[in-house]
Amino acid sequence: MALAQDLETPAGIVCQYWRIGEYRVVFSHVGWSRVYVSLLGFLTAEKRAAGKDPFDSRTIEIEVGEVSDENGGISRASIYAWIKTNGDFVDAADV
Numbered sequence: 001m002a003l004a005q006d007l008e009t010p011a012g013i014v015c016q017y018w019r020i021g022e023y024r025v026v027f028s029h030v031g032w033s034r035v036y037v038s039l040l041g042f043l044t045a046e047k048r049a050a051g052k053d054p055f056d057s058r059t060i061e062i063e064v065g066e067v068s069d070e071n072g073g074i075s076r077a078s079i080y081a082w083i084k085t086n087g088d089f090v091d092a093a094d095v
Contacts (some may be wrong), residue, residue, distance in 0.1 A: 001019075001076060001077065001080055001094060001095075002017055002018060002019035002045070002048075002094075002095050003017075003018045003019070003039075003080065003083065003084065003089060003092040003093065003094065003095065004016060004017060004018075004045070004092060004093040004094075004095045005018060005088070005089050005091075005092035005093070007041065007056075007088055009041065009055060009056040010056075013043070013055060013056075014043075015041030015042060015043055015054075015055055015056050016042070016043065016044050016045070017041070017042040017043070017044055017045040017047070017048050017095065018039050018040065018041050018042070018058075018089070018092070019039070019040055019042075019048070020037060020038070020039060020040075020076055020079060020080070021038040021039065021040040021054070021057065022037075022038050023035055023036065023037040023038070023074075023076075023079060024036050025064060025074060027064075032063075033063070033064040033065075034061050034062065034063060034064060035061070035062045035063075035064055035067055035074060035079065036059060036060075036061055037059065037060040037061075037062065037079055037083070038057055038058075038059055039057065039058045039059075039060060039083070040054035040056075040057050041054055041055055041056035041057065041058065042054050042055060043055055045095060058088075060083060060086075060087070062079070062082055066082055067079050067081075067082050080094070
């Protein structure tokens, strides 16, 4: 799974294909917990399929409760669903 969304990088190049590179969950001793997601931006899906390196990356911070299921589990699908309703990725297409 990945997202199709045209986003301009700081260098002025447009990346069209975005996928989760990694995510990590951080629990604090003071009661908060967050999911940190690294999204990798590729020029196109074809470049990604050809094994090219990502051109951009973005870090997104999400509260655990917004992406966890009733058992506390977190999946890439729930993270992608959240990303598609927030920030630069609103209405991004699944690819």
